[in-house]
Amino acid sequence: MTPTLLGQKIGMTQVFDDEGNVHPVTVLKLGPCQVLQVRTAEKDKYEAVQLGYLDKPRKSATKAERGHVAKVGAEPKRFVREVRLDAPAEHEAGAVLTADIFDGVKAVDIIGTMKGRGYSGTMKRHGFGGLEATHGVQRSHRAPGSIGCSAYPARVIKGRKMNGQYGNTRSTVRNVKVVRLDAEQSLLLVRGGVPGPNGGMVMVRETNRKKSKKA
Amino acid sequence: MSIQPLLAHVQSSSLKSDAPEFQIGDTVDVHVRILEGDKERIQIFTGIVIARRGQGTSENFTVRRIVAGEGVERIFPIHSPKIAKVEIVRRAIVRRAKLYYLRDRIGKQAFRLKERPIEKKKETGRARTRVKARKARQAAAATEEAAAPEKKKRRRKTKKTAGDAES
Numbered sequence: 501m502t503p504t505l506l507g508q509k510i511g512m513t514q515v516f517d518d519e520g521n522v523h524p525v526t527v528l529k530l531g532p533c534q535v536l537q538v539r540t541a542e543k544d545k546y547e548a549v550q551l552g553y554l555d556k557p558r559k560s561a562t563k564a565e566r567g568h569v570a571k572v573g574a575e576p577k578r579f580v581r582e583v584r585l586d587a588p589a590e591h592e593a594g595a596v597l598t599a600d601i602f603d604g605v606k607a608v609d610i611i612g613t614m615k616g617r618g619y620s621g622t623m624k625r626h627g628f629g630g631l632e633a634t635h636g637v638q639r640s641h642r643a644p645g646s647i648g649c650s651a652y653p654a655r656v657i658k659g660r661k662m663n664g665q666y667g668n669t670r671s672t673v674r675n676v677k678v679v680r681l682d683a684e685q686s687l688l689l690v691r692g693g694v695p696g697p698n699g700g701m702v703m704v705r706e707t708n709r710k711k712s713k714k715a
Numbered sequence: 716m717s718i719q720p721l722l723a724h725v726q727s728s729s730l731k732s733d734a735p736e737f738q739i740g741d742t743v744d745v746h747v748r749i750l751e752g753d754k755e756r757i758q759i760f761t762g763i764v765i766a767r768r769g770q771g772t773s774e775n776f777t778v779r780r781i782v783a784g785e786g787v788e789r790i791f792p793i794h795s796p797k798i799a800k801v802e803i804v805r806r807a808i809v810r811r812a813k814l815y816y817l818r819d820r821i822g823k824q825a826f827r828l829k830e831r832p833i834e835k836k837k838e839t840g841r842a843r844t845r846v847k848a849r850k851a852r853q854a855a856a857a858t859e860e861a862a863a864p865e866k867k868k869r870r871r872k873t874k875k876t877a878g879d880a881e882s
Contacts, residue, residue: 510719510721510722511719511721511722513722513725513726513771513772513773514729514772514773515725515726515728515729515772516729516772516792516794516795516796518796519750519796520748520795520796520797522772522792522795525725527721527722527725529721682725685721685724687721687724687725689725698719
């Protein structure tokens with residue numbers, strides 16, 4: 501299985517490498533994650549493992565959650581995600597995965613939930629330029645401008661970028677370089693930013709982006 | 716606001732245990748490691764520390780000097796391995812944490828700060844490095860001036876640079 505773990509974004513800082521160069525890094529706390537369930541082709545029509553990260557108090561879990569984790573003798577988890585596999589799972593239900601499975605991994609994909617920005621206009625949401633600040637423009641400096649043609653097609657083309665809810669959605673950043681792995685503290689340092697607020701839940705896996713010719 | 720403990724743990728490996736000590740207003744020699752091909756050499760940047768900001772690994776300081784009548788500022792990260800050492804050549808009495816007002820000063824005024832009456836001996840060391848640096852820039856002229864006493868030299872130079880700025 502490609503190394504995959506659930507974790508939390510801790511925050512950003514900067515570190516120096518051996519050559520004295522500065523790297524802006526995001527610190528991620530990964531695992532330990534328990535395998536709560538193994539999905540198999542015979543039973544579930546697909547192969548996957550279900551990972552759980554961070555215990556939560558039993559009283560704040562539903563009875564269904566408690567029953568589900570009781571099968572592997574675990575505590576209810578705050579963050580549960582499935583990882584799809586091509587081959588039958590190597591891990592049994594109840595196994596605990598830790599950050600050392602990322603040993604030797606050079607780049608990762610990080611899946612998180614973006615910070616919510618509420619109902620946003622086109623300038624913030626899609627990077628539109630807006631209209632002019634002057635030259636007779638009135639009350640529509642941040643307006644999107646024209647959204648289509650006229651009598652033909654007499655409708656707005658589907659997929660038109662407009663204003664609306666922005667953020668608070670699943671977001672993936674791919675091929676993020678790993679700067680350092682601290683398996684002892686379950687920390688992974690990756691170069692650059694990661695979606696979501698500090699403390700937000702993330703899923704990290706070895707990148708599925710094909711290596712470029714240079715690498 | 717205190718720093719997140721895990722972030723502090725991450726930073727701890729990048730922090731120097733023997734971080735250079737100096738204060739705002741000090742005139743310092745910053746020894747910078749420079750990699751040329753596979754050879755490493757040390758370059759010295761001399762000037763007045765006019766600001767210090769940030770915390771943890773991102774803590775840095777600003778050094779200002781006047782080169783050929785033009786103000787030059789460099790910002791160094793305190794904990795960078797590329798900073799070999801920071802030598803204090805002169806201390807000064809200042810009443811501000813940020814000496815940005817020096818930017819508005821021209822000529823002699825630009826580096827005239829009240830000196831703290833300590834470490835007189837290091838004055839000569841500073842003069843020597845100054846002369847060395849100047850030699851590198853303008854070989855012929857500098858060698859002549861090197862013979863002149865240190866105090867006069869500095870004044871003469873500043874007058875010259877002030878004149879450059881005007882013209």
